[in-house]
Amino acid sequence: MALLNPIMRKRFRKFKTIKRGYYSFLILLITYVMSLGAELFVNNKPLVLYYNGEYYFPVVKFYAGETFGADYIAEAQYKELEKSEAFKSNPDNVMLFPLIPFGYNESDNQLSGSPPTTPDSRHWLGTDDRGRDLLARLIYGYRVSMSLAFIIFIISYIIGIFVGGLQGYFGGVIDLSFQRLIEVFSAIPFLPVLMLLASVFEPSILLLVVVFGLYRWIGVSYYMRAEFLRARKVEYVESAKSVGASSVAIMGRHILPNTITPLVTIAPFAISSSIILLSSLDFLGFGVPAPTASWGEVLSQATSNLTSYHLSVFPAVCLFVTLLLVSFVGEAVREAFDPKPYFRHKG
C-alpha cells in the first residue's frame, strides 16, 4: 500500500513536526468524532431514566409513551413526563439529561422572551427565531457540514481520479473529447440543475450530495489528467508496458500511487470550499432541507434579525474557526508533501 512506503511515512513524520497544522488536524478530528456522538451531549432525551424500579436509556433506544403510563404509542415526551404526576408520584424516579438538554429541532416553550432570545443561563448561545437552542443547532450543524463536505470529497475524488486518469493515460481523441465535454459541463449553472433535480426527485441531503459531487470532480480531474499525461511517458511506465503489464495494472498500481502528492495537497482546500459552498446554499434556502441544522440557515436568520447579534456572530465564528483549522492543515500538508526549497541569495 502507498500509505506504508518509506517516503509516505517520512512525509507523515514531517507533517507531525509542523505543530500548527498537526494540532489543527487533531482538533478537527476529535471534535468531529465527538460531534458524531452529539446525541450524548446535546439532546432533549434523558441519558438515563429510572422509572418505577427499572432503568431506561432513551438516547439509544426508542420507548413509546405507554411505557411510562402515558396514553400514546409515539415516542415518549420526556420533558412532559418529568413534570407529570405519574412520574413525580414515585420519589425514586429520576431523569438524567445531557449537558445541553435541548434537541436541535426543539422549540423551547419556556423562553424568557419572544424568540430569538439572546444568550442566558438556560440557552448559552441564545435561541433562533423559532426558539430552538442555538448551541445545539451549531453543534449538529458542524456534524452535518463536515460530514457532507467529506462525502462530497470522496465522490468527487472517485469520479475525478477515474475521468482524469483515463484522459491522461490514453490522451489523444479520448482526452480531447472528454475535455470539450467537461468545458460544457462546468459552464452549466449549478442552481438550475439543483432546482430541476429537486423538482424531479424529493429534495434531500442525498440529492444535494450527488449534485455537488457531479460538479466538484472537475478540478480533481484536471490534476489527475496532468499527472497521468506526464507519467505515461516516464521510463517506469514504458518498462511496465514492455513486460506486458495491462493498462489497468499500469494505471492502478504504477501511476496512481505517484499522483498522491497533488491529491493530498488539494484535499483540505476541496473540503473547505465545499463547506463554504454548502453554507451559501443553506443561506439561500437551497441547501439541506429543513429542519436539518445548518450554519448557513442561522446566518440567513441573522439578516432578518439584525438586532440579535448572536445569530450572526456565533455561526460566523464557527465557520471561521473551522475553515481556519482546515487551512492550517492544508498549509502543513502542502509543506510536508510538496516542500518548496527557499533560500536567500547574498547579492
Add this chain to the structure above:
Amino acid sequence: MFPTMLGITVVTFAILQVLPGGPVEQAMTKMRFGAQGGGDMGGASSSANSQIDDEYVEALKEAYGFDKPIHVRYFKWLTDLVRLDLGDSWFYDEPVMDVVTQRFPVSIAFGIFSLFFTYLICVPLGILKSLAHNRFFDYATSVLVFFGYSIPGYALLILLIVLFCGGSYFDIFPMQGMTSENFSDLSFFGKAKDLVMHMTLPMTAYIVNQFAFTTMMMKNSMIEQITSDYVRTAYAKGLTSKIAIGKHALRNALIPIATGFGDFVAVFLASSLLIEKISGLDGIGLLTYDSLLNRDYPVVMGVIVLSSVAMMVGNLISDLSYTLIDPRIDFK
C-alpha cells in the same frame, strides 16, 4: 471555442425549459386560485370553466412560444442571437439587453474595485511577502491572509452589517442599496461620499477571499522564481538584487497572475449573488437569481451568453498578455 459555447447554450436551454413552474404553469396557478376565490358555484359551471381554461392555456402557450417543440424554440432563440437579439424579458417586459445593462453600475463598481485591489495591493504584498519569507513582515501579514481564507465573504458582510449599520452597535454605514434616495440632489462630492459609504461594506466582503488567494498565489509564484537557477546565475554574474529580482524574477512570477488580466473584460459582469442579496444591490448576480426564480428564461440565457462571451474574450486577452510578459510563449 464556438462549439463549446453552442454546447453550453443547448444544455442550459434544455434544463431551463424542462424546469417545472414555468410562466404558463405560473399563470395557470394564479388563475386557479382566482377561480377558487371567485365563487363556490358548484359543479355546474366547472365544465364551462375548463373550456375557457383550455383556450386560455393555449393562448398563454402561444404567447410564450411553448406551443412549439423544444428544438424549434431553441433554433428561434439561436437565430435571434445571431442577429444580436437576446429577446425580451418576460418578467420586466423589456429587451434582455436593457435589463442587463441597467445592472452594469453595480458590476462595474465590483469589477473595477477588485481589479485595482488585486494589482495595487495583492501583487505588491505578495512580492514583499516572498522577499520576507519566514520573517516578521511575512508572519504579520499572514494573519490577514489566513483571515481572508477562512471567513466566507457573505458571513463577513452580515457581521459588518450587524456591527456598523445601526442594528445594536455603531450606526456608520447605510444598510442597503448603492445610493441614497436623494442621490440626484447631492453635489459631486456628496455623491462620491454617498457611494463610498454605501459600497464600503459590500466591497470589503467582495474582495476578502480573493485577497487571500491572489496574495498567496503571487507569493508562491515569486518564491518559485527567486529560488530558480537563472536567478542564481544572475547573481553569479554580478547583477544587483534589484535587477535580478525586480527585473528577471518578477517578470516570470507575474505570468500566473496574468491569467486574471483578461478579467477586466468581465468587469461589466462582475457579481456576487450573496453579497448583492444581503446588501440589496441590483447587480447581475441577483438579476440572474431572481430571473431563475421567476422562470424568466430569456434573461437567464442572456446572462449566460454574455458571460461566456466575456470569458472567451478575456481568455484571448490573457493569452495575448502572456506573450507580452514572456516573449518565449507564442501560439503559432
